[in-house]
Amino acid sequence: MLVLISGCEGTGGLFYISDEARKYQADTTVISFKMADNFGITEEFYMDNYWYTPHHYFTEWGNGGDAYGETYGIAYRSVLNDYFFMLVLRAGVGYTDLEVEWNQNAQMVYNFSTGKVTTGLIPEILFYDSLVVMDVVYNNIIEIDYTGKINDIDENTPVKTYISGDKGLIKFIRKDGVITERIPTF
Secondary structure, eight states, X not given: OOOOOOOOEEETTEEEOOHHHHTTOOOTTOOEEEEEETTSOEEEEEEOXXXXXXXXEEEEESGGGOEEEEEEEEEEEESSSXXXXXXXXXXXXXXXXXXXXXXXXXXXXXXXXXXXXXXXXXXXXXXEEEEEETTEEEEEEEEEEOGGGGGGSOTTSOSEEEEETTTEEEEEEOTTSOEEEEOOOO
C-alpha cells in the first residue's frame, strides 16, 4: 500500500515535523541492536555519539529569531563492517524532509510535501504499513530502492534499505545480494 504524506505543521514562525513524518522518528533509547545476514554473520550497530550525537531540537533561522524549524536526528555505526547509517527529519516553511545517509557519503533527501528526492541520487521511495523481518512485524515502513540505479551506487551503499517508524533500520540488501536483517529483541 502506498501512503501519501504531506508537509509540515506550523504556527507563526514555529515549524514542526509533520505528523505523518513524525512516524519515522526512531526510538532514541535504543543504543544498540544486532542484525544478521543470510550467511549467519552477526553485525552489531551502536548509536554514534562521536560523529553524530542523537538530537531533537529547534533551529532558529530568519531575522531576529522569528522562525524556528524542528530537527530530529539519529545515527548508528556497526562494529564488523563499519557501516554508518544516519536518519534526520527536518521541518521548515511548508515542508518536512527526510535525510538518509550511508557511510557518510551516500546521502538522499526526500521531501514529504512534494513526494520527491531533492538531494542525492534519486531512488524509488515506497511506503508500507508493515513488513515482516525475522518473524517480527514492523510498522510504518520506508523502502529506499536503488535497483534502477545500481550502477551509480558504490559497493558500500545498499541497493535497498528498509526503515521502520519506531525501530529505525530493520533490513538492507547489498549490491552483492547479501541480505542483512534486524535480530528481534523482546
